[in-house]
Amino acid sequence: MQPSKINFMEKFSKLPDEDYSVRIIAMMNNYEFKIVKFKGEFIWHSHPDTDETFIILDGRMMMHFRDKLVELNRGEMIVIPKGVEHKPTSKEGYKALLIEPEGVTNTGEVESEMTIKKIEWV
Numbered sequence: 001m002q003p004s005k006i007n008f009m010e011k012f013s014k015l016p017d018e019d020y021s022v023r024i025i026a027m028m029n030n031y032e033f034k035i036v037k038f039k040g041e042f043i044w045h046s047h048p049d050t051d052e053t054f055i056i057l058d059g060r061m062m063m064h065f066r067d068k069l070v071e072l073n074r075g076e077m078i079v080i081p082k083g084v085e086h087k088p089t090s091k092e093g094y095k096a097l098l099i100e101p102e103g104v105t106n107t108g109e110v111e112s113e114m115t116i117k118k119i120e121w122v
Helices: 008-012
Strands: 020-028 031-041 052-064 069-073 077-080 087-101
Touching: 008 020, 008 031, 008 087, 069 077
Parallel strands: none
Antiparallel strands: 020 031, 031 087, 052 069, 052 077, 052 087
16 A cells, blocks of 8 residues: 555545534554544443544534543544543534544444444545
8 A cells, every 4th residue: 555645624525514424534554544523412332442532623522421521622632441431522513533443333332323334435
């Protein structure tokens, strides 16, 4: 595979015009780099076998935990430890880079209308 640059804004422009959209943009070893566009309230979930990282590229996210709330703005990131329940929300919407191992289900072990069985590449 030849190295090539990835432009986040160009990739975001290819997402569907919906409040929630996720696509894979790169792989490194067994880690997927995903772009996420989200507005609204996600569901409580955890990932029992892996950490996950959110890097906020635009907008504002509120990451809810059972015992606290963390506000994330453009240029900030958070690592969610494996097994920790969390729920991202955003009234205004945000765009983020999500880094996690290949094949991780977006809603962990919780099945809901937000569960995406197979995340596509863009």
